[in-house]
Every structure is written in C-alpha cells, then in structure tokens.
Amino acid sequence: DTAVSQTPKYLVTQMGNDKSIKCEQNLGHDTMYWYKQDSKKFLKIMFSYNNKELIINETVPNRFSPKSPDKAHLNLHINSLELGDSAVYFCATASGPNQPQHFGDGTRLSIL
C-alpha cells in the first residue's frame, strides 16, 4: 500500500485552464502539505493543513486553493493556469511538529 499517493502523476494542459491534483494518505497523520519544486529542483512549501484546518499559506496566489475534505485527503485546485505554474507538486504528511515528512511521488504539471 502506498503511504502517500498523488494523482495524476503527469498533467499536461493549456494556459488558462483549471485543474486539480489529489493527495491521499493512509498513515493516519494529522498534518498534510503541498510543496512546489521548480525546474532547478528548488522546493518550497505552499500550504499545510492540520486536521483539515489551514495552518500555513506561504504567499501563494489566490488561484491556488487547497481543500481538505477529511484528514486523509488534501487536494490542490489551480484556476487560470499560467506558464509559471509548470513544476512538480509534492504532497507530504507528518505525524506532528518536527517529525519527518513522508512525500508522495509528485505530480509533474506542464502548461502549454
């Protein structure tokens, strides 16, 4: 069983479209995150949720909206996609503060 699973693995779409990326975890962790990794491999946190509540929002444009329907899921919806949104997006989970985070395999988003 995959601990943190993201779908889809690849997403190719046109500029201006709206798309969603899903994340599910079966570790029973309270905290979930979204990270963005750019073409130079630089990783930056976007959001974190704890028990379905938003904890961190790191100056991400309003076009990005995370949604946590339950503790095991944190989905990322992106409106009006732009070229600069092309990146690999990683979901991660942790059992608590300062604990190691468990990452999904990533979703590679390419905007044409």
Next chain:
Amino acid sequence: GDSVTQMEGPVTLSEEAFLTINCTYTATGYPSLFWYVQYPGEGLQLLLKATKADDKGSNKGFEATYRKETTSFHLEKGSVQVSDSAVYFCALSAADGNEKLTFGTGTRLTIIP
C-alpha cells in the same frame, strides 16, 4: 527568517570515494535538522535526522552531526556506490513548532563506476 545553505552541485565522484555535502543553517533556537534524498522520478525520502545539538543521524552508511557552534549539518559517507546517485536536500524544521520544512537548494550527486 530561517534558511538552509547547501553545497552547490552537481557533484561527481567515483565509486568508493568519500563523500561530503556541506549544509549550514540560519534559525532561532534549536531546529530539527534533516537530510532527504530524491531518486530520479520519485518523491523525497527521509535519509536521516537529528533533533538536538551533537546528535548524530545515520542511515545506509550516511552520517551527519548537528553542530550548534558552527550551525552545520554536513552529510558524509565513507564509500559511495553507484546506487547513491540522487539529489540530496538538507532541511530544517523550526523550533517554534510551526511544522514547516525549509529546504536547501539540493545537491545532485552522480557516482561513476
């Protein structure tokens, strides 16, 4: 704010060579420190961690010691293998418990037979 500075890559070594990847940090208090590894096409995996000064994290032959006096957490391995080829990330989790990981820029390591 918190930051992590990592040795610039890429790093290319021969098999069985000694590896050091430097990592220094800036943070208030006593953050937790981590090394993560990313193999091609995969997500990040925790390699090792240390939560307080002078702790040594170790895993799969890799080691790193939390040095408060030099604010460093350098990654070392005595004899690298081709299978160690990956991107390595140093990261910290702030002492204030806000649960955010701050990453270094990553170091790409390639081991040649």
